[in-house]
Amino acid sequence: MTESNHRAPLSDVQLRVKALESLLIEKGLVNQQALDAIIDNYENKVGPHIGAKVVARAWTDPDFKATLLEDASAALAEMEYTGIEGSHMVVKENTDKIHNLVVCTLCSCYPWPVLGLPPNWYKSTPFRAKAVRDPRGLLREFGLELSTDTEVRVWDSNAEIRYLVLPKRPAGAEGMSEEELSKIVTRDAMVGTGLIALQ
Numbered sequence: 008m009t010e011s012n013h014r015a016p017l018s019d020v021q022l023r024v025k026a027l028e029s030l031l032i033e034k035g036l037v038n039q040q041a042l043d044a045i046i047d048n049y050e051n052k053v054g055p056h057i058g059a060k061v062v063a064r065a066w067t068d069p070d071f072k073a074t075l076l077e078d079a080s081a082a083l084a085e086m087e088y089t090g091i092e093g094s095h096m097v098v099k100e101n102t103d104k105i106h107n108l109v110v111c112t113l114c115s116c117y118p119w120p121v122l123g124l125p126p127n128w129y130k131s132t133p134f135r136a137k138a139v140r141d142p143r144g145l146l147r148e149f150g151l152e153l154s155t156d157t158e159v160r161v162w163d164s165n166a167e168i169r170y171l172v173l174p175k176r177p178a179g180a181e182g183m184s185e186e187e188l189s190k191i192v193t194r195d196a197m198v199g200t201g202l203i204a205l206q
C-alpha cells in the first residue's frame with residue numbers, strides 16, 4: 008500500500024483555520040474568491056524576487072537608496088511594492104561595521120510585499136529565541152562568521168513595523184547591471200541570515 012496518494016492529516020492549527028474560514032464565509036463576512044486571490048498572491052506572485060529588485064535598485068541608484076533608508080514605506084509604495092503585512096516598512100543597511108538581523112520574537116511578522124511568506128525556520132521558537140540571546144551564534148549556524156568588530160543589530164518586527172535588510176553589494180559586482188544584480192540577492196541576505204556571494 009502506498010501513502011503517496013494521501014495527504015497528511017491536517018494539523019490542529021490548519022483545522023482551526025479551515026473551521027474559521029468556513030464560518031466567516033458562511034456568515035458573509037469574507038468572500039471566498041477574495042480570500043483565494045490574497046493567498047494566491049502571497050504564495051505564488053509575491054516573493055523574495057521583489058525584495059531583490061528593490062536591493063538591486065538601491066545599489067545602482069543613490070537617490071533611490073537615500074529615499075529607501077529615509078522612508079522605506081514611501082519608496083516601496085512608489086514601486087507599488089506595498090500591501091498588507093508591509094505597509095510600514097523600515098530598511099536597515101549592512102555596512103563593513105554593522106550587520107542587521109530581522110526577527111519577530113513574538114510570532115512571525117515578516118515583510119510580505121517584498122519577501123512573500125516567511126520560511127518555517129523564521130517562525131520557529133529556537134530561531135526567535137536565539138536571535139535575541141545569541142545573534143552571533145545564530146548567524147554562525149547559518150554559516151556566517153562575522154568579524155568581532157562587526158556590530159550585530161537585531162530588529163524585532165511587529166504588527167506595525169516590518170524590516171528589510173539592505174545587504175552589502177559584494178566585491179566584484181561593480182560591472183553588473185541592475186537586472187543582473189537582482190539575480191544574486193537572496194532572501195536570507197534580506198533577513199540578515201545570509202551574505203551575498205558571487206557564484
Ligand code: FE
Pocket residue numbers: 111112113114115116117164165166
Ligand atoms: Fe510576529
